[in-house]
Amino acid sequence: MEQAYSIVIVEDHRILREGLRSLLSQNPDFNIVGEAENGLDAIRRVRELMPDLVLIDLSMPKMDGLDAIREIKGEFPDIKLLVLTVHKAEEYVFAALKAGANGYLLKDSTYTELRLAIENVLAGRTYLSPGVSEKLVASYLEGKKPPQSESSLDALTQRERQILKMIAEGHKNRKIAEYLCISVKTVEKHRSNLMKKLDLHNASELTAYAIENDLITQ
Structure with a gap:
């Protein structure tokens, strides 16, 4: 056998x-x-x-x-x-x-x-x-890559990139706040700014954007 x-x-x-x-x-x-x-x-x-x-x-x-x-x-x-x-x-x-x-x-x-x-x-x-x-x-x-949006990515601050990455990884606002030692309201404000800057409307779209731009692998 x-x-x-x-x-x-x-x-x-x-x-x-x-x-x-x-x-x-x-x-x-x-x-x-x-x-x-x-x-x-x-x-x-x-x-x-x-x-x-x-x-x-x-x-x-x-x-x-x-x-x-x-x-x-x-x-x-x-x-x-x-x-x-x-x-x-x-x-x-x-x-x-x-x-x-x-x-x-x-x-x-x-x-x-x-x-x-x-x-x-x-x-x-x-x-x-x-x-x-x-x-x-x-x-x-065919070896194609998903579209990149470098211009919009460049508009994000380092903190916004951190929060975007954690959202894409499935973390909730409270968990993100605890990890970054900031308030939940501050996380919510960053999330709102992210959606406005990137013209995205929910966590799923933020997650897709993070993956497309390799933020989740950094």
């Missing part, structure tokens, strides 16, 4: 990690050798365990999935990385692939899709969730 593929699960929600472990452990071809709840822990676990594949979320505390993917892929290019996330926006998909991910799967996928994605990535193929648009796939394969 061939040796099972070793997998590390990186997910900040414990109940989801346990569910994924339970599901994948039913397959004799998969061996769950470790877990991590944030990007920093993921890098440490990968160095320790040297798995065949890392199943990783994007939005996590301490270090997000994109930074973790970049670090892991840079240090261990042969290790496969499969993103499992709720983010459907093309900007997230492009950013993940650019960082070095071998596959991108949405969390509303079935177990059959998850197994198929893992098998494809382990076989050396790029797997993208059926929920990802054909337009994104074509753009990525």
Whole structure:
């Protein structure tokens, strides 16, 4: 019998990690050798365990999935990385692939899709969730990059860039205020200024803008 593929699960929600472990452990071809709840822990676990594949979320505390993917892929290019996330926006998909991910799967996928994605990535193929648009796939394969808006980016202050990055990483106003040692009202004011300067109207549009301009990877 061939040796099972070793997998590390990186997910900040414990109940989801346990569910994924339970599901994948039913397959004799998969061996769950470790877990991590944030990007920093993921890098440490990968160095320790040297798995065949890392199943990783994007939005996590301490270090997000994109930074973790970049670090892991840079240090261990042969290790496969499969993103499992709720983010459907093309900007997230492009950013993940650019960082070095071998596959991108949405969390509303079935177990059959998850197994198929893992098998494809382990076989050396790029797997993208059926929920990802054909337009994104074509753009990525042709080597195109999402549009940049450098002129509007240059208009932002350093503090506004910090806050924009944290919004894109999924942090709420109170968390941002605590991290930057400022008031929640100040964060709200910066958020309002960001929307006016960039002509954006909600957190999703701010997130897409941050990813398009590589702020989330800085």
